[in-house]
Amino acid sequence: MSQIGNASSPPTTRTSKRAIIACKACNLRKVRCTVTLSGPPCANCSVSGVTYQLVSDNPSATEPSPSENRSSIAPRRKQRVVHVSINDNQPNDPSPPQTSPSENRSSIAPRRKQRVVHISINDNQPNDPSPPQTDSGELAGDNGGNVCQVPTALADGRLESGSQSPEACRSIGERGLPTSAIFGSRRPSNSSYAAEDSSAYAEALEGRSGREDGCVPFYPGDQRGPAFVMDICEPRRSSKDNHFLVPMPSITSLLPEDINYLSTKGAFTLPPRHIREALIRCYFHYVNPFSPILDANDFLLDYEKGRISLLLLWSMFIAAASFIDHSMLTEDFYPSRTALKRAMYQRAKALYDADYEKDKITLIQSVFLMGHWYTSTDDRAGPWHWTGIAIGLSHTVGLHQLSHSSRPSWRRLWWSLYCREVWLSLGLGRPMRIALEDSDTAPLSTCDSDVLSPELIGEVSQKYMPGEQSHLFEMWLDQVRLTVALGNVLVKSYKSKGVKQSRADIERCELEIRSSHRTCPRSNNQSRVLASHIHQFKLYFEAAIIVLYRPYILDPPREVSAANQGQWRKLACQKTRTAASNASGAVNSMMAEDLIGLCHTITVIALIPLMQIHLFESTSLTPMAREMGKHNLALCMLAMDELRKSYLSANAAYKLFEAAINKIENAPVQGDQRHS
Structure with missing residues (x-):
């Protein structure tokens, strides 16, 4: 140890x-x-x-x-190996997979009973009814077998699993893992094994x-x-x-009924190769820069060698599906990005419920990404639920107490969790579940970015990674600093109990927010990826200013005399109005450059504060302010409508403001209901 x-x-x-x-x-x-x-x-x-x-x-x-x-x-236990031979050129065989008695014993005594699903997929040769032979070296993967193991060269071909009906295969619309895939997992078969852990x-x-x-x-x-x-x-x-x-504790694998269930749910059936590669590219271009929770070098090396966690892979696909090109969806019978995300979420959740993944870091990464799926407004199994699980697991492995010498990817994971928790707390109006006073994890610097190994520099890097990685990571560091400042605002200004902020406290919070906004890199030849991140960061920055001053539009801070309360309200209104106008400018730029489709899920949350200010301005007694509020609100509604194609949360926000606009327009005009 x-x-x-x-x-x-x-x-x-x-x-x-x-x-x-x-x-x-x-x-x-x-x-x-x-x-x-x-x-x-x-x-x-x-x-x-x-x-x-x-x-x-x-x-x-x-x-x-x-x-x-x-x-x-360490007593010797029998190993049960289930072999499923799958061929793309033959009809489905409804017969159950055959098990070779000679393969029920291993060459050495493991400490636990182990069941492994061996799925062999061959695109070019006829189906062989005999089970494929496996040596003992194939019976365990990384971290106890919780990996998807495939050769470096990934083949194509439509997967038709014998455990699924033709209707199910058509609805999945996916091709399978090529050549040879081994899926193992671990589960105690009785309570006596738990004592050994x-x-x-x-x-x-x-x-x-x-x-x-x-x-x-x-x-x-x-x-x-x-x-x-x-x-x-x-x-x-x-x-x-x-x-x-x-x-690592001694382990057992999934039970046969769990394996059959996961197979029925399509958990072992990956999308076609071109879809997989497009999703991984979208992930590292549009998801990872906002939440660099993975070690890109380790992931790409493992992926090219065909060794990666299935749960993590499905979870990455959930987050990346918001950015995949629509033309790829129609080719594989998915009517929308939402339908694609739903199918991938169901597979990831099935693996999670089956206790498939045992590596806690991988599990935290996976449930963090599963939080990119929004179910409904009740949020029984949505972003708040999965982020809460990730936070709880991160505390069990001590991600909140990491020193400078700890792995950079672990510290990036912790700060990504914190950032997501802050924005979810803002968007849902709920108390934060991470208190920085209980955390001692070292802050990040530019030295903590991913460094690709020489074997990945070149074709693999160009295939999956964005070009301006250093600029993107520096922008994420600014985003972390901004989010920490926003978290302080939520803790100090939005508590049910506590002392109201003074004007000096508010000014200090504003200074902290503004210190995170550095000059963003701009050039004529910058990529769409970098341009979208620059505009989104500006939106987040202005949203934080709005959140800071929003509570004081109607209620002045502490230590402001009655004679100065009117002047303070005007200051708060001016601050929020200016920030909302600047944020709308960033939204307008994204629409002009056709970048709305590249927006991250946090952008949906960041749009709401400025839309609230525009809605508030639309009720102003001043005609110019009222018309400007309506104009900017219509612009934001147009952007939110575009985001509905990728995010169900955007659909919920759109309907909320649509109902609010209709209610205000149809309400009888009364002087006391408007403001100056």
């Missing part, structure tokens, strides 16, 4: 007995083999992609007797090996909880960073 982010402390040396069982590659390299923890292949073989071969100092280790199975710490606290205290092979992050909490025991035992430890790596 190692402590994360403590590079300055010397490694702890511990003597241990040589493992009886190890793979050939680890034995030659003289490194720790995790085969007794995770089953074959070990983590090193999985990462290196080498063929797994067993080496044992005990000839009887590979074939323990039944009595040894009962008494051994309760040693993480002890592992963290004992501080075993400093290696990361076969380990997962673990956060025991701060000094309010069990972490105080570590301070008692090691009062002079050099770091109070309670982030550790502990051995």
Whole structure:
């Protein structure tokens, strides 16, 4: 077990007995083999992609007797392997998949019973009724098998699963994962196994090996909880960073009925290759710059090698579907982007409900992206729900207590969560669930951006990544600073209980907001991606100014005398009116440059404050102010109407303001209902 982010402390040396069982590659390299923890292949073989071969100092280790199975710490369990052979050129075979009895045993005893779905997809050859052969090296993927494993060359072809009806396949309209895909997951089969996963606290205290092979992050909490025991035992430890790596708990895979359910839901049926590549490109162009939660280098390397989490992939598709070209939808029978997002959300949710993904960082990334799906106004399983789950999981792994030496992608994930929480709190009018006073995660800098490896620079980078990555990341850093300032405004000015802000407090908040707005890069040859981000940031900035002064249009701040209240209201109205006009200018520029379709989901939320001000101005006694309010509101309604093609939340906002406009226009005119 190692402590994360403590590079300055010397490694702890511990003597241990040589493992009886190890793979050939680890034995030659003289490194720790995790085969007794995770089953074959070990983590090193999985990462290196080498063929797994067993080496044992005990000839009887590979074939323990039944009595040894009962008494051994790591008893040998049977492995059930379900093989489904799928061919695009043959009709569906309704017969159940066949299981080879000879494949029900593995070459080494894993600690848990494991069931793995092996889906073989061949576009060019006839269907072979015999199950494909698999060696032991194919039975485990990264992090216990929760990966989608495909070759580097992704083939095309319409997927027709034998477990689905032809009607279901037509409604899905997708092609399958090429050549060979292995889907494994983990689930305790009984409560007794759960007890073996309760040693993480002890592992963290004992501080075993400093290696990361076969380990997962673990956060025991701060000094309010069990972490105080570590301070008692090691009062002079050099770091109070309670982030550790502990051995990955022993695991089992999905039950057969869960596998059948996921197959029926289409969770193992990916879109065609050109759709996949378009979605990944849209993700890194339009989603990742606003929420850089992934390590682009690791993701692209894993994707090109065919090793990626299915849950994460579907979740990425949900967020990226808002930006895919409409021509691709008609080719695959999706009437709209919303229909495409709904289909992908159903698959991601099925995997989540089945407890498919066990890596918590991947799980946090996935549920964060699932929050880009808006269901209805009751929000039972919408953005607020999924963001709340991501926040809860992030606390369990300690993302809120990360030092500068921690992984940049983890800190980007935490600050992306915070930004989304602030804007959701604003858009839904609900209290924030993240308090920065309880967070000690280090701020970000330009050094924390993604750095692509040399093997990705070139064709792969041009295929998926935007050109102005450095400018986009700097703009995101400005957005984080802006959102932190906005979060302070929500905490101080929109509390049910608390002291009302003074004028000096409001001026300090405005200064904090304005300090985040730097000169945005502008050039004649800038890309549409960068241009859309510049306009959206201006919109967010002006929306934050409106949110700051909006409460004081009718209610003056603390310490303002009665004689000066009228003057203060005029100042608040002027501030909000100017900000709303500037924001409408950014919206007008996006419409003129045909960039509305590239707007992020936060843009829907940011439009609402300025539309509220325009609606308020449309009731003014001053004719010019009233007509300008109506004009700008109509402009924003036009933009919101365009966003309805991609976001259900935009549809809800459009209907709200449409009803408000009709109510104001049809209401009898009374002098006391208008303002000056």
